[in-house]
Amino acid sequence: RADATALNQVAALLPGRNPYHPSERRQRHILRTEPARARVVAGESAKVSELRQQWRDITVGENPREFAHFVTRRALLAMERAEYRILGPQYKSPRLMRPEILASARFRAGLEKIPGATIEEAGEMLDELATGWSRVSVDLVSVLGRMLSRGFDREIDYDEYQVAAMRAALETHPAVLLFSHRSYIDGAVMPVAMQENRLPPVHVFAGLNLAFGVMGPLMRRAGVIFIRRNTGDDALYKYVLKEYVGYVVQKRFNLSWSIEGTRSRTGKMLPPKLGLMSYVADAYLDGRSEDILLQGVSISFDQLHETAEYAAYARGGEKRPEGFSWLYNFIKAQGERNYGRIYVRFPEAVSMREYLGPPHGPIAEDQAAKRLALQKMSFEVAWRILQATPVNATGLVSALLLTTHGLALTLGQLHHTLQDSLDYLERKRTPMSTSALRLRTSEGVRAAVDALSNGHPVTRVDSGREPVWRIAPEDEHTAAFYRNSVIHAFLETAIVELALAHAGRADGDRLQAFWSQAMRLRDLLKFDFYFADSAAFRKNIAEEMAWHQDWEAHIAAGDAEIDAMLYAKRPLMSDAMLRVFFEAYEIVADVLRDAPADIGEKELTKLALGVGRQYVAQGRVRSSEPVSTLLFAIARQVIADQGLLKPAADLAERRVAFRRELRSILHDFDHVGHIARNQFVAREAEARGARLQHH
Structure with a gap:
């Protein structure tokens, strides 16, 4: 029953209590008391001749028993498709992947090209990759996700227009949902976000290090695909994974993983990883889909418990291995205090066809061109994620207090200093969270710094005439994580300031010195941040300078004029960011x-x-x-x-x-x-x- 309560969903784990597959006795009771819940569905029919032709085309079957197995698999799939029309797309699940892949003629042909490969070993690898959704787990994962994120506000913050646009896009093509990764909670947020918005479930890739104990079977039933982190020279595993991804794409199921490959422990977005993306590209170029959408997903938080771990790691500490004690402490920590809101954004998807051309096109045989296209495609997804990520109050307050290097500020000082940043963000039409918009008022600033107080990462001193707030030295790395999450919104304007300062002390053509230094700073920072391409970057820098009339003439005039430009600029962000x-x-x-x-x-x-x-x-x-x-x-x-x-x-x-x-x-x-x-x-x-x- 799709509208089952949380209690029903948990009770569904008990033998004989599955509301989706009730016992015969329970079925008779439902027919007597709630006949509207009972529906008879019929799968789409097919002629024996059509089925036999499909069997010959796509499998290596040779005898009547194998044909019978093929017909049985097709009948089960037909019935499931009929059920999904009633239950909705969020209950759509891949079935029978292992036998379908192993029976595939194309899979067997590729297997024969790998020295020493056996069908038995390939089957074991497919078992390791195996995943699927039971209808119970679809609802149960939502409950468990809520428990894991119980320290946050119950309502996840979505952009409803983005959700509607993504829903329409997913109806036409399969998609890969690539999410930003700041926390292990991301893995719980993704299925909750999909189910709450009645979107098809996604199969999330995760490292085998998370498949410990009973977590492996539980998460596999929740749609997680566990993969090996290091495949080395294992040609068979790479082939099986590639074919597995191709099968999932061909059947129009959606995949998901972190575009960064791992959690960002700095708060900044990491460069995209291309490993899994190359398998999806191969499936597309091989004609398994007319197009595949790369849907970026921005997941951000007002606060995170994991920042303490990241700070320790930054100071030289070691990463704790995952296990039951780690999981217990992680879940326990989520309920220690309120962490604010979770924000999920779905920017416009990127078309694989747009970057790779049509299936079986020339790029399919040109590995260098394909890799370059994959890089451009992935960077575009990451860029759209950044542009959609709302700037929040935590990042703005942390950035401001870090500039004082331990000195405290009053509420009034915090409030009036933050206004320049808010003006700039509004002028640039940068997305902002509700908490950031509330910084326009003293009450909103007070709420923001109080939420961060007690060393999370702000310290409040209220023993004098009025309370003041500071960031203690031991909390600077934690605060830096939050500050880093908003740098993308101020990156180009900060570079403008440094290029102006450089031009002010340059000899010769100061305007040329300004542009040369802006491009040099972009080059030095390219490993830390995402930038637009060179031409777009120059255009953006020129737009940043447009706030000052006749700016080129003022730069050419020299240091006093340049200092006057800097003094007039609001805000000055380079030192902070x-x-x-x-x-x-x-x-x-x-x-x-x-x-x-x-x-x-x-x-x-x-x-x-x-x-x-x-x-x-x-x-x-x-x-x-x-x-x-x-x-x-x-x-x-x-x-x-x-x-x-x-x-x-x-x-x-x-x-x-x-x-x-x-x-x-x-x-x-x-x-x-x-x-x-x-x-x-x-x-x-x-x-x-x-x-x-x-x-």
């Missing part, structure tokens, strides 16, 4: 001064943590935030991209030059930060004068 990343780059560049050319990643991180702690103790960096294994991992990619990890005759000189460049950029941060503080002081003086005049 980007400084920490360049501080992390500089720490790693400092380590490279006397490091061997081919220093390993672990050794580089270990040395960087040591040098970083020294920098903090000496006040050479503003806070402990850049001393992070997570940031150092990206910094190493930046260093490698500059060619500073390969032996060369001039390696030492180039390493010194790069460190000098980073220090020059940090000097630009200092300059913009000084102007921002002058803005703050002037605003404070104006507010104080207004209060005195009022009294």
